[in-house]
Amino acid sequence: MNVSLDAALAEAEARYSAANTASAQRHAAAREAMPGGNTRTVLHYSPFPLAWARGAGATLTDLDGHDYIDFLGEYSAGLYGHSNPLIQAALKQAIEDGTVLGGPNRYEAELASLIKSRFPSLQRLRFCNSGTEANVFALMTARAVTGRGKIMVFDGGYHGGVLYFGHGGIPINLPLDWVVAPYNDIDGTLALLREHSADLAAILVEPMLGSGGCLPARRDFLAALRHAASEFGIILIFDEVMTSRLSSGGLQAAMGVTPDMTTLGKYLGGGSSFGAFGGRSDIMAHYDPEQPGHWPHAGTFNNNVLSMAAGLTGLRDIYTPAAATMLNARGDTLRDGLNALARKHGAALCATGIGSFIGLHFAGTVPDHPEHLGAEEEARHGKLHKLMHLDFIDAGLFFARRGYMALSLAITEADIARFLAQTEEFIVSRRALMDG
Numbered sequence: 001m002n003v004s005l006d007a008a009l010a011e012a013e014a015r016y017s018a019a020n021t022a023s024a025q026r027h028a029a030a031r032e033a034m035p036g037g038n039t040r041t042v043l044h045y046s047p048f049p050l051a052w053a054r055g056a057g058a059t060l061t062d063l064d065g066h067d068y069i070d071f072l073g074e075y076s077a078g079l080y081g082h083s084n085p086l087i088q089a090a091l092k093q094a095i096e097d098g099t100v101l102g103g104p105n106r107y108e109a110e111l112a113s114l115i116k117s118r119f120p121s122l123q124r125l126r127f128c129n130s131g132t133e134a135n136v137f138a139l140m141t142a143r144a145v146t147g148r149g150k151i152m153v154f155d156g157g158y159h160g161g162v163l164y165f166g167h168g169g170i171p172i173n174l175p176l177d178w179v180v181a182p183y184n185d186i187d188g189t190l191a192l193l194r195e196h197s198a199d200l201a202a203i204l205v206e207p208m209l210g211s212g213g214c215l216p217a218r219r220d221f222l223a224a225l226r227h228a229a230s231e232f233g234i235i236l237i238f239d240e241v242m243t244s245r246l247s248s249g250g251l252q253a254a255m256g257v258t259p260d261m262t263t264l265g266k267y268l269g270g271g272s273s274f275g276a277f278g279g280r281s282d283i284m285a286h287y288d289p290e291q292p293g294h295w296p297h298a299g300t301f302n303n304n305v306l307s308m309a310a311g312l313t314g315l316r317d318i319y320t321p322a323a324a325t326m327l328n329a330r331g332d333t334l335r336d337g338l339n340a341l342a343r344k345h346g347a348a349l350c351a352t353g354i355g356s357f358i359g360l361h362f363a364g365t366v367p368d369h370p371e372h373l374g375a376e377e378e379a380r381h382g383k384l385h386k387l388m389h390l391d392f393i394d395a396g397l398f399f400a401r402r403g404y405m406a407l408s409l410a411i412t413e414a415d416i417a418r419f420l421a422q423t424e425e426f427i428v429s430r431r432a433l434m435d436g
């Protein structure tokens, strides 16, 4: 096909707009009350996002009535798929029993013990409402415990709406004293750690950069952080909001590196809002209300019945260690298949990630840390991601525009085969545009 990238995009966008008039109308109406018609920035993409009417299994249905196989999995919160009968039954039971009871319920302690039994660092934990909140509590806990103010984070790291460290950070980040270190760079990070050691309260790190492109940390990098944190009395926090699904005990168990604190979120609420933070029992003891001088930890919905009930059923009865192994193997099959196709066709496409997470990049290989491309190359990659997104939507396959996928338990081997076939079709038909 001998057309320019811009011409191909214009054609794909016109096709998309014509096919999705109900989503377009919803978007136009939404703009009246919400800036850009949006209340969660990552859900916005041009020319307008598809709006979902419902989901069942691994299928999403949009307002225009089209079905898609859902490879996005609600940015990893949708691990159980859209209609798992056990989750549905747990939610129905919880609704029947009443949802705003104003006291401890029958679910929360069992969910806490189950999480504690799986994640090596979590000797004690507390629930909150989101991954962002979990990270805020973990950071403020570390500051209070150490009496120090600075926090080390990593270039490309994402820890929530006010904790974003890609592309130089954002204007609405929390006004803490940040030290931004280079991911997977032991020498560079140790130099910064030594320089700031007396002032650092915490090192906050994702064991795999999630929104930063599904780039795994090397084990020796995490081990070096562990060693330095102990040496300098800094609290090492693993943000496993995304990665906790990558083995039955998260990446900390898989990598054999135990942080002082861990934050969790996403699927652990069984599809309802969820966050948790915890760690060493001496640190978490500050939150024991039976002790004099304890610290308060508030949150009306911390133990909300829907999240606790669905979360417990999900982790206890569905996401067993065997299920985690199966799902991550399925993700490996897809990632390996994508990379094999790219190699077969000599195409500049590369799939990164671990297990059930996949990041797509328009490059033959990518480094183990975020790459800062020039403006022109960055724009070209953005256009290729948009073209791929629109082409795959046209073929009934959905994932995030930036090339991110989080497989759910509902995804089948046949779904994976269909995704691979569509990828080959994309490479063959769009090859000239990918080569630039």
Ligand SMILES: Cc1ncc(COP(=O)(O)O)c(C=O)c1O
Binding pocket: 075, 129, 130, 131, 132, 133, 135, 158, 159, 160, 161, 206, 210, 211, 239, 240, 241, 242, 265, 266, 274
């Ligand atoms: C690694 C990581 N930390 C924290 C968060 C924030 O979680 P939430 O969206 O529940 O606030 C996310 C969300 O994508 C995440 O990927």
